[in-house]
Amino acid sequence: xxxxxxxxxxxxxxxxxxxxxxxxxxxxxxxxxxxxxxxxxxxxxxxxxxxxxxxxxxxxxxxxxxxxxxxxxxxxxxxxxxxxxxxxxxxxxxxxxxxxxxxxxxxxxxxxxxxxxxxxxxxxxxxxxxxxxxxxxxxxxxxxxxxxxxxxxxxxxxxxxxxxxxxxxxxxxxxxxxxxxxxxxxxxxxxxxxxxxxxxxxxxxxxxxxxxxxxxxxxxxxxxxxxxxxxxxxxxxxxxxxxxxxxxxxxxxxxxxxxxxxxxxxxxxxxxxxxxxxxxxxxxxxxxxxxxxxxxxxxxxxxxxxxxxxxxxxxxxxxxxxxxxxxxxxxxxxxxxxxxxxxxxxxxxxxxxxxxxxxxxxxxxxxxxxxxxxxxxxxxxxxxxxxxxxxxxxxxxxxxxxxxxxxxxxxxxxxxxxxxxxxxxxxxxxxxxxxxxxxxxxxxxxxxxxxxxxxxxxxxxxxxxxxxxxxxxxxxxxxxxxxxxxxxxxxxxxxxxxxxxxxxxxxxxxxxxxxxxxxxxxxxxxxxxxxxxxxxxxxxxxxxxxxxxxxxxxxxxxxxxxxxxxxxxxxxxxxxxxxxxxxxxxxxxxxxxxxxxxxxxxxxxxxxxxxxxxxxxxxxxxxxxxxxxxxxxxxxxxxxxxxxxxxxxxxxxxxxxxxxxxxxxxxxxxxxxxxxxxxxxxxxxxxxxxxxxxxxxxxxxxxxxxxxxxxxxxxxxxxxxxxxxx
Numbered sequence: 001x002x003x004x005x006x007x008x009x010x011x012x013x014x015x016x017x018x019x020x021x022x023x024x025x026x027x028x029x030x031x032x033x034x035x036x037x038x039x040x041x042x043x044x045x046x047x048x049x050x051x052x053x054x055x056x057x058x059x060x061x062x063x064x065x066x067x068x069x070x071x072x073x074x075x076x077x078x079x080x081x082x083x084x085x086x087x088x089x090x091x092x093x094x095x096x097x098x099x100x101x102x103x104x105x106x107x108x109x110x111x112x113x114x115x116x117x118x119x120x121x122x123x124x125x126x127x128x129x130x131x132x133x134x135x136x137x138x139x140x141x142x143x144x145x146x147x148x149x150x151x152x153x154x155x156x157x158x159x160x161x162x163x164x165x166x167x168x169x170x171x172x173x174x175x176x177x178x179x180x181x182x183x184x185x186x187x188x189x190x191x192x193x194x195x196x197x198x199x200x201x202x203x204x205x206x207x208x209x210x211x212x213x214x215x216x217x218x219x220x221x222x223x224x225x226x227x228x229x230x231x232x233x234x235x236x237x238x239x240x241x242x243x244x245x246x247x248x249x250x251x252x253x254x255x256x257x258x259x260x261x262x263x264x265x266x267x268x269x270x271x272x273x274x275x276x277x278x279x280x281x282x283x284x285x286x287x288x289x290x291x292x293x294x295x296x297x298x299x300x301x302x303x304x305x306x307x308x309x310x311x312x313x314x315x316x317x318x319x320x321x322x323x324x325x326x327x328x329x330x331x332x333x334x335x336x337x338x339x340x341x342x343x344x345x346x347x348x349x350x351x352x353x354x355x356x357x358x359x360x361x362x363x364x365x366x367x368x369x370x371x372x373x374x375x376x377x378x379x380x381x382x383x384x385x386x387x388x389x390x391x392x393x394x395x396x397x398x399x400x401x402x403x404x405x406x407x408x409x410x411x412x413x414x415x416x417x418x419x420x421x422x423x424x425x426x427x428x429x430x431x432x433x434x435x436x437x438x439x440x441x442x443x444x445x446x447x448x449x450x451x452x453x454x455x456x457x458x459x460x461x462x463x464x465x466x467x468x469x470x471x472x473x474x475x476x477x478x479x480x481x482x483x484x485x486x487x488x489x490x491x492x493x494x495x496x497x498x499x500x501x502x503x504x505x506x507x508x509x510x511x512x513x514x515x516x517x518x519x520x521x522x523x524x525x526x527x528x529x530x531x532x533x534x535x536x537x538x539x540x541x542x543x544x545x546x547x548x549x550x551x552x553x554x555x556x557x558x559x560x561x562x563x564x565x566x567x568x569x570x571x572x573x574x575x576x577x578x579x580x581x582x583x584x585x586x587x588x589x590x591x592x593x594x595x596x597x598x599x600x601x602x603x604x605x606x607x608x609x610x611x612x613x614x615x616x617x618x619x620x621x622x623x624x625x626x627x628x629x630x631x632x633x634x635x636x637x638x639x640x641x642x643x644x645x646x647x648x649x650x651x652x653x654x655x656x657x658x659x660x661x662x663x664x665x666x667x668x669x670x671x672x673x674x675x676x677x678x679x680x681x682x683x684x685x686x687x688x689x690x691x692x693x694x695x696x697x698x699x700x701x702x703x704x705x706x707x708x709x710x711x712x713x714x715x716x717x718x719x720x721x722x723x724x725x726x
Contacts, residue, residue: 004629013145017092021296021317021400025094025289026343028109030132030137031119033075036149038064040119040273047282050387063388064095068495069488077488079105079329081341081402083385089290090403093117100129100693101482104464105329105430106136108508111429112328112343112402114299115143115262117289117499122272123153126164128640128694134169140429143265143294145159146173147285151187151274156494160274165270172267173227176258178219179272180512187274190281191215193223194254195322201278230254233261248598255291258573262442263294296400301345302326303427308356312424319398323347323355324424325417327408329387330461332496333389340405342397345426347395347406349417356423357408359415374410377420381407411523412460431463434479435699436684438486439507441476443500451476453495458489465489472586473507483685503719508678510585511629511704513541518624522572522616524608535612537561538596541620544589546629546703549578551591558686561597565587565609569594572613581621583716585625592617625698629704636670637687639695644669646690654679655708678715687700 029037040061042054055061057075064080076097083092096102096109101341110116116137120126146165150156150371158179175193182188189200191211196219198211211219227249231240232597234257238553243249245437250385271288275366296317304324315324329341342349349355359374384391385406397403410416414431418424441446453476459465467478480486493499518541526533544551552570561569577587597612635656639647648658648671656675664670680699687695705714 024090024296025293026113028094028113028116029094030116030133031098035119035121037119038076038095039063043282045082045084048086051726066389071489074274077102079109081386086286086290101485107110108328108431109141110142115293115294118144120148121150122148122156122158122161123150125161126168128692130169141265146268146649148271148272151179151243151272172229174226177271187280190284191219193226194251194507201280206283222271230258230261235268244339258287259292263298264294264718267509270615305425307423317399318346321346322422326426327411327413327415327574330413333625337407340408340411341612343402344399344404345398346399351380354420355417356420357411358423358425360565376410378408380405380409389572390522413463419445434481436482437482437681438478438507439475439504440501441503441504447499448499450497450499454493454499461476472509473505487616506681510652512580512582512587513589513627513629515540515625515627518540518620520616522612524611534600535608536598537594537612537616539616540593543589544591546589548589553593555593556597562599568606568609569613572610576617581618582626628707630707632702632705633677633699634702635675635697635699636672638670639691641667641669647671648675651675666670
């Protein structure tokens, strides 16, 4: 990622305005499920007058969780935008899901944002899943501030959670405010460490005052740590000299340096918030977001290319510059149609503009985003600022802003939007690999026609959904991020596209091979009435080492099989190998030697010898041991150290062979193993449960290995039972 340039909001003495880049703040709200992200967004919308009253997650009435699947699961499953204006600054809050199944939506939100608000519950603390979310932010260099919510919860332990955050995320997680409790222990306000003011909410509204001598004394050490942290990370040597000499520091200078430190991504201010009851911390959070968070002017531009793949340098966040925007989310509305959520990086978008849509990722980046590459021109329909499921019309969207565009029928998530006269292409963000396969079939004949259309539209919206038509097992497989993700996909198929599907057992593509030398005679003779057919061939079949493929050897002497029909025999054998000789799986790793046969001067033909070759291979299989081969994957599991033993034991229980372990960063270990594919079809779900959400894995095909006879017998019985049931 390019280096961030620090351009303070309102530079050159000009106040920021909401219709210019310096007056916009794009903030991704990140945190684990249940941390209070959506509730926090509701509270901020109410405080700024954007909403009259807050919705509740339990009631399905929040702005962010308006999707039916979200209301049913009572958690966010998709990225949503909640914009508001506060003191002349437009804040685009991007509420992201916290559950691991929806990490693709999180990454889309981080792509559109300039800063992240990392939310932690004072009642739940920090676990492996929370650390994973922090790493997602770190991986893209996203500046972060930390919010600790639910201070009023009966299980809240603010000091312990603060210590956990500093231990997990580093010593540069430093509070800007300290929570203040009433005599009964309930939170009543905050003490500002920079302003040295007490913000009291005990009366129901915010009252400013001076802290008591005891409160001021308790805050002195924390204030010193905060000021030193800000100055160190902002690299302001002059201010450091003044501070060390005991000189009083100006609050405005400290806030400017705070904004610089946050923008550099090396300092993480922490704000305690109690928005559910007293609203303590909400106003303070708004002030920090608008005065100390980086603007789009400080966001490094993604890599930009021409349609020919030539890098384009010098792009910047300029409303008058060449148009450069990106579709970060695609949604379907039953009344409006397709809606594209777009981050504008340069230029200005207006209604009725004609844009160029670029999506040829694989040609330059080797990135499969789950849809076909394309380059088309499309006209902008409606231009709006979405607030949940409502759309508020806009007359333009400038560089740095986020908007929704209606009726871009070809644009899909991850596509670049640019001027039709100067088309551009942005390097796409990295999407996670879906690792949970779900095999489905249409429930009824009427569903078959709608299934393909519904899935193609879902894949256009969701790059983490991969659709596979397996040519070997003849199954339609949906590759999802986890069971919750699969549930949402099936729910949307049923409710949005009226397509009912049935889940069926997943079949793993196996192989067959010969276990020992065998001989077979293929005899195809039909001479009763009409043109006859005559072909006889004798073959030997011997196994080859794994990965050798197929060898055909011609050892016919004396012309017993005419030369023109020898390729026909090979063609027939290859066709039978594709169909299998025992359990219906392709045959691999054999050498077939044709050494004898018979022909007829009139009745022999190409088709007759193809049939004879096929029969000969089947005959040889009857006198040999035919082994089943199963695909084996190289699996790399990244997990917290405390779960390494459990993971290794589990992999061994799946007939895996552990290859070794290696430490990866602080408290994390990579476990590598070779595991049969048939044993890890549900591993995405099982690992998450085993590691309490902290584990992740990748897999890649390694080779085919012999399947143990007891496993093969069990599998064949299951297949036989399945066929009998149908």
